[in-house]
Amino acid sequence: MAFGQPKVQYKSMDQMRTMRQAGLVLATALDTAVGAAVPGARTADLNSVFAEVLSDANATSNFLGYYGFPATICVSVNEEVVHGIPGERVLQDGDILSIDGGCILDGWHADSARTVIVGEADPADVRLSEVTEAAMWRGIAALATGSHVGDVGSAIDDYVHSVDGPALGILEDYVGHGIGTEMHQAPDVLNYRTNHRGPKIRPGLCLAIEPMLVRGAIDTAVLSDDWTVVTTDGSRASQWEHSVAVHDAGIWVLTAHDGGASRLGELGVTPVPLG
Template sequence: MFRQPKVEYKSNQQILTMRKAGLVLSAALDEAIGAAAVGVTTGELNAVFADVLKSAGATSNFLGYHGFPASICASVNHEVVHGIPGDYALQDGDILSIDGGAVVDGWHSDSARSVIVGQPRPEDQRLSDATESAMWHGIAALASGRNVGDVGNAIDDYVSGLEGAPLGILQDYVGHGIGTQMHQAPDVLNYRSGHRGPKIRPGLCLAIEPMLVLGSLETTLLDDDWTVVTTDGRRSCQWEHTVAVHDRGIWVLSAADGGAAKLEPLGVTPVPLS
């Protein structure tokens, strides 16, 4: 009989500390996304993000993680995840996903947003909007579901029900538990699998992060041993938030409003702990 990895359940006080990390992260992503423009390098965006963390007294959980050399992942166009910021200057029409994290008093947050630089292609705007909406549908399922697998079911149902050209949900990269470490049990699948996962109960904190693509689900790892790209060169997108379950509801720790603006139209009202 196989033992499942132990899930770390948090106290309300620990969730409040994770909220502090989430707010710092939200502010850092605000600044980095706001600075994304034609001609700006991904390395410059990394510096903007890092400066916000430093000013807030937080640290990056990306920098140095298994040797990763930056505070954000900056993935452009066909880069799915783990793009290394550097000298690449953003061009008109690029779709950019920025994934970052912050640590406050030993507690982690993790969040990703996407932005289209300059004039968007309609298919790219649809991809980003759908990925963000898929994330929020998954988060909403956390409020009413019984098991973690309900999150992936909700994401899959939403994406499968979209009108127009089909979008693919990557299966090789999934969400995760988060707390005293950035990556913890359980895995949070973004698709239907038949795997129910652990029960949803107070103290559970998850990073929910669907990644959608315009083409094939096949990916390739580049020679830098970090950057994952779509094999067919079609574009991809990532959105992510850190979410806590507590005894009165759910709370999106890495959203400044706790997730209210996006969740209330889905019938869910996030509940802060203070």
């Protein structure tokens, strides 16, 4: 590790198994929040059902109180990219929203996000979400086949720019990260191609891979609540995220119920359970 570089925390198999349990709790909590995202629901309602799942599993939120954040999830609607605060906003037919949440179980963290379209969807929003999700899976696949963390961003970037149709922008100010005994750890996981290769991919590495795409320009601003990030041109946004573990036999998606088997199989990658 070069002088001044943040140290990467590598996990044992037992530690990654605990992270998997946190990931399963989180996946169920997100299922519940996604199911609650219907026209007429308040964004606070999504927060409530998510928090109830965590409580029932004896898990705690890693979002609530994080630098003063007042909720257990982020709900970011339409032009809101990330870090939206749940509240009294009522979801409308055609809204696109990202639900980003996390939890802690026995001291180990999980982090994941999904995009949801409420009611009747604009085809352009469907495309935005589908491309963002597919880009995430290509980044995860690169974690299985690549040599350095930078390969993740290259795979995401290459895919987004290969898709037919109107160009989508990849946010550069908000990136993925390492995860373990803290929610945000080294290394940063960029969502775009650069000359920086990053640390080597090796067993014990756990990353949260989370591309954020927009239908317009990538310029953003933070609202007066000091949290909610919006596109300055009002274009709509999508975020998808999974936490992923690298171990001796391969990778396993900690926050996917099937460990990533269905989506990674389409890309020629077979995830391997932690045992």
